[in-house]
Amino acid sequence: MSHAFFVTGTDTDAGKTLITAALIECANHAGYKTLGLKPLAAGGVQTPDGIRNEDALQLQQVASLKLPYRQVNPVLLNDAMAPHIAAAREKKRLSVESLVGYTRGAMMPSPKGGKADVCFIEGAGGWRVPLSPNQTTADFAKTLGLPVIIVIGLKLGCLNHALLTLEAVQRDGLRVAGWAATQVDPDMSVVQENLDTLKALLPDAYLGFVPWLDHATPALAAEYLQFDVLIPGAAAE
Template identity: 50%
Template sequence: MKQTLFVTGTDTDAGKTIVSCGLLARAKLDGLTTAAIKPIASGCEQTDEGLRNSDALALQAAVTMTLPYEQINPVALEPAIAPHIALQESQRRVSAEQLAGYCRGVMMKGADFTLIEGAGGWRVPLSPREMYSSVPKKLEVPVILVVGMKLGCINHAVLTAEAIFKDGLKLAGWVANRAEADMSRFEENLTALKGLMPAPCLGVVPHLDEPTPENVASYLTLPKF
């Protein structure tokens, strides 16, 4: 059964890319073909090949399918700021339907396991009229939530889960990512999350000195449908 999932986070720097690459590596280890897309990315660098984003490059390296960079990251923005502000400053307009269309193009490649990585958290604006969360709504795909383990994460995680359900989407699971090595009361917060979150925990990723996809994969399981 082919799966497509949307990966969001409780906040910026929650660890979406680290976990996404880990999930792709887990799927590869399980014998699945994989594809991924980060439809819009800010914080890109100018290269001889054009604008490039480190998160999108990591996804490109992690998938089993050969996909051109422009298909993995069709909307590349140079400033490392919120996407809607970067779009405004560059006088560009991008709709949720356009981004969903880019995603459908990758989904049509037919990989067994396809990930769509969001930007920031669930309620990131694309414009004054649209949120990024409209993209997975249009695609009707399940969501994986990456919880950046730090002070305040319980509130952020529970509110994000509520918003995902309010939008009519399935929360396929969540991943606890230890973004801060010295988080106080880590185990107590993790226990609380496991009791409060309305979806299975797909893994607990510790703070790793070398968070390679293969290392992260060892702490993860794929969602079951």
């Protein structure tokens, strides 16, 4: 049986990629074939293989099924800014239909590795980031129809952002499969109090809290997560 999840954040730089890559590491250790996709990314760096997005490269690296970069990240916008603005600057058009097509194609069984047991699709920014005048990343997630993982970046204002994101996901008819928190501000005070408040107000699907790490890696972050919240009995499957 295969499992797939859509990962969103309470904001840009909430820690989505770190949590997504860490969950892939967890699934790898549980014996699953894994896949991580970043269908839309804004912000590229020059590499020997051309312009690449660092978040997408990280997902490609940790996944056990090795897809070509163009399948992991089919839409890459050069500038790190709101996707619809970056696309307009490059005279490109973003659409939910094309993103869904790319994503479903990448999730098909590959000739070499077969089909992924667990797939994580990382969104761009927060839940309602515009893609065009009449479409947002929420429309992308709704069309896929997958359970959602919310990543909360702990900083001043995170409680409001978390509750609004939860409300929006549920209003759009999708199930919250789990939520995780990351400390994105190393100097944030009352971290534990904020985390306790989130636990009291959010669904009982707590994946874990990754504190501020000077040298964060997916493997290190995975040690703070409870993967069996997503797939009960995962280690035994």
